[in-house]
Amino acid sequence: MRRMTARPANAHQARLLRLLRDGGPNSRAQLGDRVDLSRSKLAVEVDRLLETGLVVADGLAASRGGRRSHNIRLAPQLRFLGVDIGATSIDVAVTNAELEILGHINQPMDVRDGPVAVFEQVLSMAAKLKASGLAEGFDGAGIGVPGPVRFPEGVPVAPPIMPGWDGFPVREALSQDLGCPVMVDNDVNLMAMGEQHAGVARSVGDFLCVKIGTGIGCGIVVGGEVHRGTTGSAGDIGHILAVPDGRPCACGNRGCLEAHFSGAALARDAKDAAQQGLSAELASRLETNGTLTAVDVAAAAAAGDATALDLIREGGNRTGQVIAGLVSFFNPGLVVIGGGVTGLGHTLLAAIRTQVYRQSLPLATNNLPIVLGELGPTAGVIGAARLISDHLFSPA
Amino acid sequence: MRRMTARPANAHQARLLRLLRDGGPNSRAQLGDRVDLSRSKLAVEVDRLLETGLVVADGLAASRGGRRSHNIRLAPQLRFLGVDIGATSIDVAVTNAELEILGHINQPMDVRDGPVAVFEQVLSMAAKLKASGLAEGFDGAGIGVPGPVRFPEGVPVAPPIMPGWDGFPVREALSQDLGCPVMVDNDVNLMAMGEQHAGVARSVGDFLCVKIGTGIGCGIVVGGEVHRGTTGSAGDIGHILAVPDGRPCACGNRGCLEAHFSGAALARDAKDAAQQGLSAELASRLETNGTLTAVDVAAAAAAGDATALDLIREGGNRTGQVIAGLVSFFNPGLVVIGGGVTGLGHTLLAAIRTQVYRQSLPLATNNLPIVLGELGPTAGVIGAARLISDHLFSPA
């Protein structure tokens, strides 16, 4: 079938498309209340959008005491693909134009296998979603990668944990393979956009979104827009100094936050503790699985294991210290904690909160919520869909 | 005489006023090149501006191979007042509409005397500038205060070093006293705006401006706009943890950056060193003046005093460590170092650079200039003038 070819012709149409995306179906009258246009002008633009096929009128809404209104909604066959490439797994999801997830697949993977192998897997996952009847094709795709991206070109730059990806034309390659427009961003930025669109950060203008997974990153939203920095590396807080003369880090320095707390560091510390006989719980898990991950630590902590709790608390303190500095600097209205390690839950959050509330300025922390992300593993793919829809729902 | 009463009627006029402010006098044709308008429309808007008196046509420019152009410039009698309130002194300056400084006064003062006493002094300084014939009145004033400000209302909030100023209606009071529109901001933000307008940060979209004076603060510019944060305390980096379990700070915590390096901390450390007999140079200065300030340390360092140099280097290292974290987080295109302590010059800058280049990500530091501010003590007042002119040169 024919995919979305048209783009909004002007800012009004773009505005209307975003309103329909974020607010669901609406009558012309309801749209008129939210947009600063006369009824006549609005009708013209809606008609033009109907002509392009980007929106459709389906059926009449219930009467609100007068003539029944026509429901205007985004074309129901529109499909966006959201791809979230992590260090060790891939998430792929299909959404409709309202960015609701219609299907979602997660598969293990190793980014270090390089872009070619990873893309093959992404394409097969996308094909599987298509085959299940959720989409006949994609009108656009957003993709997040775990490293800095030159945003305008959609190309990763100098990604530390992604050897082989440096300079790979992700946007162009994926766009060719999928046959639709593609936008690329850092995975952390997409998580922030996801939480902004459908999660805890709705209606917050300035916020930070800290993602603790294999590494640590931070999405920065200023005035509703993601801040990517001069070279696309903004938010790369994993290598901020957390412990003077601390542990050696892969980056060559010592005491980086990531060397002291992250999925990888936690797994290593848990293994050490198990081998030193500090925790029977962890030791038995190590013996069973042959290795330990953050999930094991979470489980041990949930079971009340003191060592596991200590590790989490210690890591939360480190992370909280760094976040405290960022809060003083940036003065956000909200801090969201997300990523794989959020399984550590309340213990982690409490440690982070303690540090931030203790160390940052009262003025900056007085009304500052520090909360877990609401969307879990879907934040990234929703953010990815949002990224491409923002692009497509803007004037051509 | 009658002051500026008119405001630009639309975005085009505002754009033109800012072009004339930043680019100096221009012909209609030159303006047409910089603004996306047809010659006819441009002529209409320029004519309207001429009618309001905001701009004037004075004389003909030299020919560029054809008919000579009329020079269009901002009304020459327009005057802005820039006020920069520091912890220990006040700077007041008059500028023309192009934000060129026509007169500048600096006087010692203590913010802790409270807003009433300080305003009295500001008004007498403004009167002195008027009396010298530089201005017959002011069309607008910008004022910077050394603490967080609720920007929309122009009111300081919970300023640690300014007891008595909390909630004082600075904007309203000064506006009444001066009889012109007033805008209030944090002094550090104004310094950033000053360097952006006329200093080293011209044409840089994202940059940080670290001001080291009595305290330490940081102006944050994102996409050309100052980021003030949710409660107006963004950039308050003086209380970021620099030394775990370090020196007690006035804020109640330990190890804050400001407790280890700032004008106040440097003076204290220098005094300690002098009294412990570590430096003859500093000791003799202490005896002569009865006290020591950052200026003494700068002079001693310039004279080759090893203790003074050590103090500066140590402070620069601490500051550099904190800035390194901010650079990783924010990924700016430029870092400007300014404030009273810049008299410490190259030694300080070298220490900061070393830490940042060593600790931040290569991607973030590869093309990152770290430089001293270009405007010195005038950055604040220029920024203040810029603040109010941005306000006045925007659609009413």
Added chain:
DNA sequence: CAACTTTCTCCACTCACAGGACAAAGAAGG
């Protein structure tokens, strides 16, 4: 003095948009 440039003005035409009149469609009440 002729030919060419640059600057500025004038005018007619287009298009975006507002807002009123009105038609369509339903609810509420007698």
Added chain:
DNA sequence: CCTTCTTTGTCCTGTGAGTGGAGAAAGTTG
């Protein structure tokens, strides 16, 4: 069933913003 009121959507005209071309004004160059 009919009248009245409300809500929704359409049509039409007037206004003002903006474009682009023609041409006048005022230079330079050879």
